[in-house]
Amino acid sequence: MMSKTDADIRFGNPAELHGAKVQIPYLITEKNTFKRMDDEDKQQETQSPTMSPLASPPSSPPHYQRVPLSHGYSKLRSSTEQMHPAPYEARQPLVQPEGPSSGAPGAKPPRHQASLIRSFSVEREPHDNNSNYPDEPWRITEEQREYYVNQFRSLQPDPSSFISGSVAKNFFTKSKLSIPELSYIWELSDADCDGALTLPEFCAAFHLIVARKNGYPLPEGLPPTLQPEYLQAAFPKPKRECTLFDSYSESMPANQQPRDLNRMEKLSIKDMADFPVPAQDVTSDDKQEQNKTRLEQNKIRLALKSTADEALPKDMSEDPATSKDSNSLKARPRSRSYSSTSIEEAMKRGEDPPTPPPRPQKTHSRASSLDLNKVFQPSVPATKSGLLPPPPALPPRPCPSQISHHNVNSECSAQPKPPTQLPNFGDFRLQKQSEQASEAEIHPQLNRAPSQAADSSPTKKDIPYSQPPSKPIRRKLRPENPAPESQEPSSTVGGAASAVTGKPHTAVQKQSSKQKKAIQTAIRKNKEANAVLARLNSELQQQLKEVHQERIALENQLEQLRPVTVL
Amino acid sequence: MAVCVAVIAKENYPLYIRSIPTENELKFHYMVHTSLDVVDEKISAMGKALVDQRELYLGLLYPTEDYKVYGYVTNSKVKFVMVVDSSNTALRDNEIRSMFRKLHNSYTDVMCNPFYNPGDHIQSRAFDSMVTSMMIQVC
Numbered sequence: 001m002m003s004k005t006d007a008d009i010r011f012g013n014p015a016e017l018h019g020a021k022v023q024i025p026y027l028i029t030e031k032n033t034f035k036r037m038d039d040e041d042k043q044q045e046t047q048s049p050t051m052s053p054l055a056s057p058p059s060s061p062p063h064y065q066r067v068p069l070s071h072g073y074s075k076l077r078s079s080t081e082q083m084h085p086a087p088y089e090a091r092q093p094l095v096q097p098e099g100p101s102s103g104a105p106g107a108k109p110p111r112h113q114a115s116l117i118r119s120f121s122v123e124r125e126p127h128d129n130n131s132n133y134p135d136e137p138w139r140i141t142e143e144q145r146e147y148y149v150n151q152f153r154s155l156q157p158d159p160s161s162f163i164s165g166s167v168a169k170n171f172f173t174k175s176k177l178s179i180p181e182l183s184y185i186w187e188l189s190d191a192d193c194d195g196a197l198t199l200p201e202f203c204a205a206f207h208l209i210v211a212r213k214n215g216y217p218l219p220e221g222l223p224p225t226l227q228p229e230y231l232q233a234a235f236p237k238p239k240r241e242c243t244l245f246d247s248y249s250e251s252m253p254a255n256q257q258p259r260d261l262n263r264m265e266k267l268s269i270k271d272m273a274d275f276p277v278p279a280q281d282v283t284s285d286d287k288q289e290q291n292k293t294r295l296e297q298n299k300i301r302l303a304l305k306s307t308a309d310e311a312l313p314k315d316m317s318e319d320p321a322t323s324k325d326s327n328s329l330k331a332r333p334r335s336r337s338y339s340s341t342s343i344e345e346a347m348k349r350g351e352d353p354p355t356p357p358p359r360p361q362k363t364h365s366r367a368s369s370l371d372l373n374k375v376f377q378p379s380v381p382a383t384k385s386g387l388l389p390p391p392p393a394l395p396p397r398p399c400p401s402q403i404s405h406h407n408v409n410s411e412c413s414a415q416p417k418p419p420t421q422l423p424n425f426g427d428f429r430l431q432k433q434s435e436q437a438s439e440a441e442i443h444p445q446l447n448r449a450p451s452q453a454a455d456s457s458p459t460k461k462d463i464p465y466s467q468p469p470s471k472p473i474r475r476k477l478r479p480e481n482p483a484p485e486s487q488e489p490s491s492t493v494g495g496a497a498s499a500v501t502g503k504p505h506t507a508v509q510k511q512s513s514k515q516k517k518a519i520q521t522a523i524r525k526n527k528e529a530n531a532v533l534a535r536l537n538s539e540l541q542q543q544l545k546e547v548h549q550e551r552i553a554l555e556n557q558l559e560q561l562r563p564v565t566v567l
Numbered sequence: 568m569a570v571c572v573a574v575i576a577k578e579n580y581p582l583y584i585r586s587i588p589t590e591n592e593l594k595f596h597y598m599v600h601t602s603l604d605v606v607d608e609k610i611s612a613m614g615k616a617l618v619d620q621r622e623l624y625l626g627l628l629y630p631t632e633d634y635k636v637y638g639y640v641t642n643s644k645v646k647f648v649m650v651v652d653s654s655n656t657a658l659r660d661n662e663i664r665s666m667f668r669k670l671h672n673s674y675t676d677v678m679c680n681p682f683y684n685p686g687d688h689i690q691s692r693a694f695d696s697m698v699t700s701m702m703i704q705v706c
Contacts (some may be wrong), residue, residue: 165681169682172682183680183691184691184692186682187691187693194675
């Protein structure tokens with residue numbers, strides 16, 4: 001049995017390079033042996049070696065645990081093996097007889113089931129039922145397809161949407177194939193040349209990469225079994241548990257059964273319409289098939305979405321031999337991805353990680369320190385004002401508030417300015433002005449200092465006093481101008497206020513106390529607002545700096561990447 | 568119909584250059600190189616006006632006794648230069664335009680490939696085959 005396979009392999013290998021079926025190592029040894037019997041019984045063609053999965057996709061640790069391959073093969077393959085052989089298991093029974101046949105290295109590469117790291121545990125296509133197309137190595141088996149779909153989902157949770165070019169590039173680059181080869185594979189698989197991969201395109205590209213890693217030369221054109229229509233038609237529903245041993249031919253006719261016409265639409269149509277079938281004549285059957293596949297694809301996609309949960313347990317059940325870690329690893333992204341199937345959410349989620357916010361900490365510390373300084377050390381306003389220029393939006397604010405805040409407070413004259421925190425700017429001006437004001441007018445009713453801080457508080461509206469000129473005192477923008485003005489009107493107002501306060505003295509006092517409390521609360525609120533704004537400002541500035549740095553770095557990169565002009 | 572097709576990058580270095588009579592390649596390379604001056608002239612002349620009004624197809628750049636050189640510029644300043652045989656009088660302007668359009672489409676497809684770094688030499692086989700199809704008709 002083994003020898004026969006061997007002979008077949010050897011015999012068929014040169015011819016099989018393009019026509020051999022892709023052999024995938026089995027998930028479990030038992031399965032492998034069983035399969036082998038099946039294969040030998042049913043299939044006379046040499047089994048092409050397993051498709052080598054992408055070299056080292058960290059996102060896809062051995063999802064399928066491979067049966068260990070023979071050491072002979074691993075030796076043969078060692079040269080081509082670059083990835084970690086850890087998940088790779090050789091198939092003992094099959095390998096041994098083929099060990100001696102390693103004399104045909106040219107033929108051997110196809111035989112390597114131990115191909116590469118990411119070997120699939122997909123069952124080998126045992127029979128040649130799909131004899132419509134002679135390109136056996138380009139046929140995707142069920143397990144391979146499952147694997148590809150899982151990989152697709154790990155990159156893009158929505159199976160019916162696209163993988164962008166950059167995402168796919170990063171993913172395929174992990175396969176360690178050369179860039180020109182990857183570029184060519186992309187050319188082959190991106191049928192509509194839109195710079196993005198749909199699920200069938202992705203499967204095709206993945207399959208080509210696997211084939212290439214297995215030693216297959218890349219085809220000149222996309223094989224018919226890898227074309228999007230074909231792939232969509234043959235796309236097995238994930239809920240089908242029994243597909244392990246199903247052949248494509250079985251699945252295809254099943255899929256081709258008339259589906260609900262209502263399920264039409266989606267993006268598959270363009271794939272169908274645009275993709276040219278290079279090596280195949282588009283017969284009427286094919287067209288019919290394409291129509292059906294179109295419908296089927298839509299239905300499949302909807303089914304995929306709906307049966308995601310089913311797929312999860314199914315995949316897990318498929319890999320009894322695989323470590324739970326790999327499964328859970330696979331399942332985790334799946335479960336995570338299926339929390340929302342919308343593209344926007346996926347994109348948002350995808351974009352969340354790249355924007356870690358380490359900045360706020362820095363800015364926080366800085367801002368907090370600044371705030372603290374402002375809050376607790378009002379006596380050092382000059383330096384602080386130099387550090388943080390006050391937001392320009394502030395100036396208009398104090399005007400109404402100042403008007404309202406000038407309360408007739410008997411004791412406010414002696415109130416120090418420091419409580420009225422205007423952290424960013426001219427506290428010293430404030431002090432100076434207040435000093436001037438206090439000197440000019442000691443009248444308690446001009447509680448400029450507290451009123452200034454509590455400009456934003458609306459509770460001061462009830463204060464009848466309007467002292468517009470004293471407003472600008474606080475503003476750094478009008479440092480000196482308001483000072484003399486304020487003093488003049490303040491004096492006048494003070495005079496009027498004194499006259500007014502003469503009558504309802506007690507009432508005024510009560511009022512003033514209330515107002516004082518209100519002013520103090522307003523002051524507090526203002527302080528908080530100022531602190532928040534200052535923090536925000538510092539954060540924004542920090543962000544601006546970082547963006548500048550990023551820009552500089554990118555420009556440097558661009559300069560480096562720009563090739564030297566040659567002629 | 569074309570005997571030589573070249574794709575020149577914005578910085579005036581060739582991204583792709585291929586000629587049919589492979590024995591005389593140097594001559595064609597030189598012709599393409601000298602035609603770049605004419606291309607730049609045409610671009611700058613039209614560039615005074617709005618870029619929108621500038622047509623991508625530049626037309627006949629200059630004729631020699633044996634060959635005619637046609638030019639085409641994309642909006643990203645990538646230039647296509649095509650050298651055709653003068654003896655091929657059946658070639659009309661429209662055909663040249665359609666050939667350039669095909670070139671442009673193939674170039675766009677090459678750009679869509681994420682593995683293609685802008686500025687690299689174009690090694691796409693699809694692009695190659697398209698250019699071959701344009702040039703093969705000479706024979």
